[in-house]
Each structure stands twice: as C-alpha cells, then as structure tokens.
Amino acid sequence: MRITLLGTGTSQGVPVIGCKCDVCQSSDPRDNRLRTSIMVETEGKTIVVDTGPDFRQQMLSENVNQLDAVLFTHEHKDHMAGLDDIRAFNFIQRKEMTVYASDRVQKALKRDYFYAFEEKKYPGVPQIHLTDLHNEPFEVEGINIIPIEVMHYKMPVFGFRFGDFTYITDANYISRKEKEKIKGSKVMVINALRKTDHISHFTLDEAVDLVNELDVEEAYITHISHQMGLHKEVENELPQNIHLGYDGLKIEL
Numbered sequence: 001m002r003i004t005l006l007g008t009g010t011s012q013g014v015p016v017i018g019c020k021c022d023v024c025q026s027s028d029p030r031d032n033r034l035r036t037s038i039m040v041e042t043e044g045k046t047i048v049v050d051t052g053p054d055f056r057q058q059m060l061s062e063n064v065n066q067l068d069a070v071l072f073t074h075e076h077k078d079h080m081a082g083l084d085d086i087r088a089f090n091f092i093q094r095k096e097m098t099v100y101a102s103d104r105v106q107k108a109l110k111r112d113y114f115y116a117f118e119e120k121k122y123p124g125v126p127q128i129h130l131t132d133l134h135n136e137p138f139e140v141e142g143i144n145i146i147p148i149e150v151m152h153y154k155m156p157v158f159g160f161r162f163g164d165f166t167y168i169t170d171a172n173y174i175s176r177k178e179k180e181k182i183k184g185s186k187v188m189v190i191n192a193l194r195k196t197d198h199i200s201h202f203t204l205d206e207a208v209d210l211v212n213e214l215d216v217e218e219a220y221i222t223h224i225s226h227q228m229g230l231h232k233e234v235e236n237e238l239p240q241n242i243h244l245g246y247d248g249l250k251i252e253l
C-alpha cells in the first residue's frame with residue numbers, strides 16, 4: 001500500500017494570500033502546503049480522501065490517471081470544494097465516480113453541486129454515484145476500510161483505517177471507543193494546526209501525546225497552519241518517530 005500526502009495545509013493553505021510571515025515567504029518547498037487530502041493506492045486501486053480546492057492541482061502533480069473512489073471526512077469547503085474536477089475521471093473512465101459520504105455530507109454535496117443531481121442534467125456536469133457512509137467497516141473495490149468517528153469541535157468527522165494505516169484529519173477530540181480502532185496501526189497521519197490552542201483542531205503537543213498514547217510506531221502531522229513555524233525547525237523539535245508531513249510525501253507499508 002502506498003499513501004501520498006496530496007496536501008498538508010490548513011483551510012487557507014500555506015502561503016496564505018497576502019501574508020508576509022517567515023513561513024509564507026519561505027523558499028523551502030515543504031513550507032508550501034495545499035489543502036489537506038491523501039491518496040491511497042493498493043491492490044491496483046486508487047482512492048482519494050477528500051477533494052479540496054486544490055484537487056485538480058494535486059491530481060496533476062501526482063500524474064493520477066485512475067481514480068476508483070472518493071471518501072469524504074466532512075463537508076467543510078477545504079475538503080470538498082474540488083469535487084467538480086472528478087469530471088476528468090468520468091471522461092477517461094467512462095463511468096460515474098463512486099463517492100462515499102455520510103448523510104450530512106451528502107446533503108451538503110447535493111446543495112453545493114446541485115447541478116450534478118438534477119433530474120435533467122446539463123451536459124458535462126460531474127457524474128457522481130453517492131454511497132452511504134456510516135460508522136461501520138465497509139469495502140471499496142475489495143479494500144477493507146474502518147471509519148473512525150472523531151470530533152471537530154461539535155462536528156463529527158470521519159477518519160479512516162486502511163490495514164495498518166490510519167488517517168485522521170480535522171479532529172480535536174477522539175472518544176475512547178474510537179481510539180481502540182486506531183490502536184495497532186503502524187503509521188498514522190494526524191492533524192495539528194499549530195502549537196497554540198485552537199477550538200477545533202489538535203495542537204502539536206496534543207497530536208504527539210495521542211501518537212504516544214495509541215502506541216503508533218510512526219506518525220505524520222497534517223492540516224498545518226503557517227502559525228506552526230518553519231518546517232525545518234519544527235521537524236527538529238519532534239520525537240524521532242513523529243514528523244511534520246509535507247505535500248507529495250509518500251509512505252509505503
């Protein structure tokens with residue numbers, strides 16, 4: 001299985017438009033962060049978790065020419081705004097895109113992309129096959145996936161476990177029951193926005209504590225704000241088994 005971090009930035013991305021801070025002005029490519037998303041490639045299939053506003057650019061930079069399914073964590077714009085660009089895959093693969101989403105996310109998709117769900121569709125609109133996502137294990141093209149329900153302030157968000165790999169984004173609380181699903185993972189990607197408190201995201205310390213608590217061997221931080229600091233400096237402050245993620249990073253397991 002190969003995981004690619006397609007984007008590791010918070011909702012504004014890094015650099016932030018108009019910002020003159022050291023991180024936004026950095027020449028280190030690891031300080032440039034598109035909006036958070038991952039790609040999972042296994043058993044000849046390709047799945048993307050979330051299609052944020054940078055989805056098109058992410059598909060182009062990773063040369064993706066096959067996409068079998070999209071899973072949504074939640075309906076915030078930084079995770080959903082790029083869905084229209086699955087049209088390219090509709091065209092190449094000559095079929096609808098299978099999209100897994102909770103009831104609440106499906107409602108948002110039908111509102112934001114109303115034209116894709118009309119009875120008489122305008123030619124060329126995205127072809128989306130909505131599939132229900134509940135907090136129960138499911139299978140996508142033979143790949144077993146366990147959803148993990150985490151809290152993003154007051155909003156339930158889905159993380160996902162694929163075999164020995166767990167992906168959690170946009171969380172600031174995980175119940176004891178849901179934590180049990182993560183235990184035993186070899187690698188985890190987990191969100192941390194910055195070092196100081198945030199209402200709906202883990203801080204860096206909270207994410208590090210969680211990795212230690214759950215006994216995960218190796219972890220990568222995602223959904224990073226420009227307020228986190230320079231990649232190079234923050235990376236040096238972290239324990240050996242925990243790293244800041246960066247766009248394009250590949251994890252093989």
Ligand SMILES: [Zn+2]
Nearest residue numbers: 019021024226
């Ligand atoms: Zn900045």
Ligand SMILES: [Zn+2]
Nearest residue numbers: 011076078170
């Ligand atoms: Zn987000």
